[in-house]
Each structure stands twice: as C-alpha cells, then as structure tokens.
Amino acid sequence: MSLVTSHSPHGQPSLRTVQVLGGGSVASSAHVRSLTAGLVARGVRVTVCAPVEAERAYDFTGVGADHVHVPRSSDPASVAALRAACTDADLVHAHGLHASFRTALALGGRRTPLVVTWHNRAHAEGARAHLLRMLERRAVRAATLVLGTTSDLVDRARRSGARDARLAAIALPGRRPALDPEDPDRLPPKILAELGALGRPLLLAVGSLDRHRGYDTLLDASRAWCRLEPAPLVLIAGEGPLRAELQRRIDAEELPVRLLGRRDDVGELLAVADLALLTSRWESRSVLVQEALHARVPLVATRVGGVPELVGDAAELVPYGDPYALADTVVRLLGDPARREELAEKGVRQAASWPTEDETVAQVLSVYDELTQPRPLS
Template identity: 70%
Template sequence: MSSHAPHGQTPLRTVQVLGGGSAGSGAHVRSLSAGLVARGVRVTVCAPAEVGESHTFDAVGARYVPVARRGDPASVAALRAECADADLVHAHGVNAGLRAALALRGLRVPLVVTWHARVHAQGPRAQVVRLMERRVARAASVVLGTCCDLVDRARRRGARDARLAAVAFPARDTDPAEDMSPEDREVVRGKARAELGAVGRPLLVAVGSLDAHRGYETLLDAAHTWLGLDPVPLLVIAGEGPLRGQLQRRIEAERLPVRLLGRRDDSPEILAGADAALLTSRWEARSPVAQEALRARVPLIASAVGGTPELVGDAASLVPYGDAGALGDAVARVLGDAAYRDALRDRGVAQAATWPTEDETVAQVLSVYDELTRPLVLR
C-alpha cells in the first residue's frame, strides 16, 4: 500500500495518544508514525513532554503536541481539542486509552487501543486497574493486544473486537550487534566486559526497573547457586527503582557477585558483552530485552510467563517464575554447555527473523483503520 490518500481524497487524519511511553511503546509509536506518514496519513502524536523529547516524533513527519499524562479536566480538554477533528484516534496503553475515551465522549470518532503490557498492581489498586481496563475495553472499537494473553484479557474485560497485534520493535541505531562481523562483535564484547569488570569470568546481564514484578529477589536467591562455579559469574542489573536499597543491602550482607548499575541508556552495549541475559519478571508481553538479546546472539534465560513463550519459541531457556533452583540450574547449563549455548544463539537469530517487520506492523494497523473509517470515505 503506497498511499492512503488517493488523488482527490483528503488524507486520513489520526491522533496517536501515549501515556508514560515505555521504551517499547514509545519506539513503536515513533515507528508506526513514520510508516503512516510515508503512506500519506496525517499523524498527530499527543504525549507527555518528556516522551516527546526522547522520541522526537516530529523528526519522522508527525505533528507532536505535548499533553500531560493526567486525567484532570484541563488535560482531557486539551486532548479532546486535538482529537475532535480526527478521523480516528489510536491510544497506546490502558492509561492513554482511558484518557482518550474521556476526551472522545460524545464524539463519533473511532478509538483503537493497543495494549502493550499489563499494569502491575496489588490490593485496592488492582480493583481500580480492573475498572480502568473494563472501561477502555468497552470504549474501544478495536483492541490490539501485543500477545495472546493480552487479547484474552481484553475480551474478559468486555472488548467487542480484540485482535493480536503485529508489533515490530525497531532495532536501535546504536545496536552494536546489527550487521556486525563476528570479529567486530568480539571487539564490542571485550570492551563491554572490561567496562563492567567481567574480564576472565562469565557475565550475566539483567535489564529492567528495580520493581517487585521483575523477580530480582528470586534472581539474588539463584545467585547463591553460582558461588560454586569456577570462575564465579558476575551478574549486573541495569535499572533503577524503589527496590534499589533493599537489593543492595542483600547483595552486601550475603556477599553476592552482583552489581547494580543504575539507570543505563546503553543496554545493547551491555548485552553485547553478556554470556547470558536473564529475564525473571512475573509477566511480560513482548519484552524489548528479550528481543535485543536474541538479535544480539546472547543466550536468554527467561520466566515462562505472559507473551514470552510465544515471542521466543525454542530460542530461550524458559523456567517457572519465582523458582530460584530452576533459574540457577538453567544458568549453570548455559555457562557449562558450549554446544547448548551455540544452539540458543542460532535459534535466537532464526526466531527473530519470524517477528513482524515495521512494514507489516503498519500494514496491519492501516487495515484496521480502513475498516473503521471506510464509511467516511463512502459518504
């Protein structure tokens, strides 16, 4: 599909709404906006100022409007002003979907919502999240889920039309593993290992915010089993969050071979030096870390939860969530079995080749837009 605005027709006008803009959803919206603009669609992106600054939506031809991630009347009114003349609004995430639904109240503008992830909440907050999800699912003309688990969740919340989304995670411009020779990859790997202090010993890498749902307490439990390996592996965790103090105290008190790196913007470079990447979350959809690891030929050990099994197939070592023993055994096998390690690397590259491309992602989204706006064209 080369253009969405044939001669004599007004280009389709869409508004993309972002909330917090995680690395995955922000990159997706930037990629999607670029593809839509290239096909003749007019795109406005409404997102908080910090998201706009980090993803530079205007650089791909979209019109960017800063809109706060709040549900107060002023913020909803600002969003409504941008959406009122749109042919279609596409929100990304439950929070963005709720604000878009409020802004569109009384307007005959179709709403598409992509659910990129689940909101992690417990206690009274979990009930609030369920109500939010129900409101968004029922308000949307179409819900696109980034994994089967999210599609099923949207249906349980009352979505009238929920589908599996084709979502490409664009490779970063700075990805050191992209189109690199084995020799150059080894140079990058050596530099990363030297910078992290892992010369002469295996390096394990985990990337993600220091929150309870990441499973880092289990990861530290498993680190005890690595103390018997020779040489002892070093685990580095790149990320920041509320559990930093608690985790650091455990690391020091138990003398674990673990370093907390804090917030880092160079996860591809860190992963390039790893002997294995660890993803121990309670739940994931299409984890950017898992995708980066497989693309970089880094063996992945991950919790068998959410969308991870369908994302990685047989290209990763999958373990039950919260099982420190299984996690420790998986690490020992990956580090101790060179043939298994090489097999995971080869399977990772093959699995990554099956993931949707950016063009396929844009094509699917445009087909949904066509369904919902075709009556506008026929009038």
C-alpha cells in the same frame, strides 16, 4: 463527512489520526514513533498527544507528526487538551491503559473510531489492582477495537468486555544491527574491565527495579553461582524503587551482582554477555528478549505472559519465582557451549519470524481503513 482537506501522494483526501501516548514505556513509545514515521510516509496526517518529555526523547515531530503536549494526568485540563486535539480526527489510536482511559474520557459520546493497543499489563496489588481492573474495563468497552501484543492480552481484553480484540503485529523499532561474534572488537576489554568481568562469565538482566521483575529470585539464584570457578557476575541495568533494598541484600550476602542503574548502552552490554536473564512475573513482548535473540545471546526467561509465544524453542524457560530452577538452568548452560550455540542459532531464526516495521504499519493501516470506511445505511 471528514473536514480534512490535505491530500495523500495519490491525490486522495488523507486520513487524519491522533496517536495518544501516556507516560509510555520504552517499547510503546518507540512503537508510536515507528508507527508515526510509517503512517506519515504513506500520506497519513498524524498528531501525537504525549507529554513533552516523550517528544524530547522520541522526536515525533522529526518524523513528520504534529505534537500536542498532554500530561499523563487524567485531570480535567489534560482531558480537555486531548479532546481539543482529537477534534476532526478520522480515528484515534491510544497506546497503553492510562492513555486509553483518558482518551475514552476525552471522546465522550463522539462516534470517532477508537483503537486501543495494549503493549503490556499494568502491575499493582491490593486496592490499586482493583482500580486498574476498573480502568481496563472502562477503556476496552469504549474502544472500537483493542489490539493486544500477545494472545493472553487479547484474551484479557475480551474478558474485560471488548467488542473486538485482535492480535497486533508489533515490530522491534530502531534495532541495532546484529553484532558479528567473529569481530575481535565485539568483546572490548575496556568495558569488561570497567564492569569487573574480565575472565568470568557475564549474565545480563535489564528492567526497572520493581517487585514484578523478580529480582529477589535472581539474587537467591546467584548464591548457587558463587561456587563456580570463575564465578559469574550478574549485571542488572535499570533503576527503580527497590534499588536500596536490593543493594542491601547484595552487600550483606556478598552476592556476585552489580546494579548498573539506568543505561543507554544495553546493546553494548549484550555484546559482552554470555547469557541474558529475564525473571519477571509477567511480560508481553520484552525488548530484552527481542534484543538478545537478535544479538545471538542465549536467553533464560520465565515462562510467563507472552514470552513463550515470542521465543518458541529459542530460549530456556523456567517457572516464575523458582530460584532453584533458574540457578540450575544457568549453571547447566554455562557448562554447555554446544547448547548455548544451539540457542543462538535458534534465536536468529525465531527473530526472523517476527513482524517487520513495514508489516506492522501495513496491519495498522488495514485496521484504520476498515474502521473509517462509510457504513451503508440500514
């Protein structure tokens, strides 16, 4: 029996859900905010358990949720705070591996339905990779249902012992309107001048400077572009532990690459890019991929994870870790305006096939309804 006493706009007792977010990637944090706004608008009571930094960045309370500060740590105090926040919840929804593991610990033997969404795959090597696999198994086996943002994540959850695993509808929240390529202000000279890109092709990669992003392959490939006239400039927007190592290579080899650090103007950078590049070892629903297709920017990406499923035939796909294939594809596209325009058109059509935010909320509500219905006594 639910202890909830508030009511939905339709006069029925409202569902109380707890959304649990760990450190949270940009994609998962934005998704939780979008989902929270949609649920609240439909009469669902939502508590978001997340670090206070996530609340400052995404303002969950601004869309009608209650926020409870729960640090990313799995120490006993954090688990106890999460357990208290989940008291009397009708359903708990955890996003990401660390959040789902902590939630499984917090719920213990409670019969509260637990939904886990896997937005991405954790990356690690050696002993840490083994630990992550153990966390995955513990989390998915505790879940009533696992939602994966890509088919291979759904398959991975099933192999890890999930009782029920399904493909999730995930929208790209808060997307900027597509830029008009005929707009003369689309290519602001000031931005191009600041980037040192006046009169030369611009190639954009976005993502943390971590090993799994494949930036070593990108630097290898950039050598081939030096022979073009004018030589393209590669911009990498992101920050991370490999910055010093990558910068040393760029300087020593005089590569046409600039590390921009963390940026909040990726939309504007895409507006001036000739190509978008994704060189990762694995991705699910890459934000860069989605933004590039929406913005009519031709994309070259590695054929990994959920990327082929996401882009269909609207991008050029290359093997991971192959600088020659990457370099050849980029050179070919830069010399073929007709193919770039074809990819731009296909990208817009492919983006139109992706779930909307309303469709994402509707699927989640359907799942919540299914899992919270009283079950007949056997």
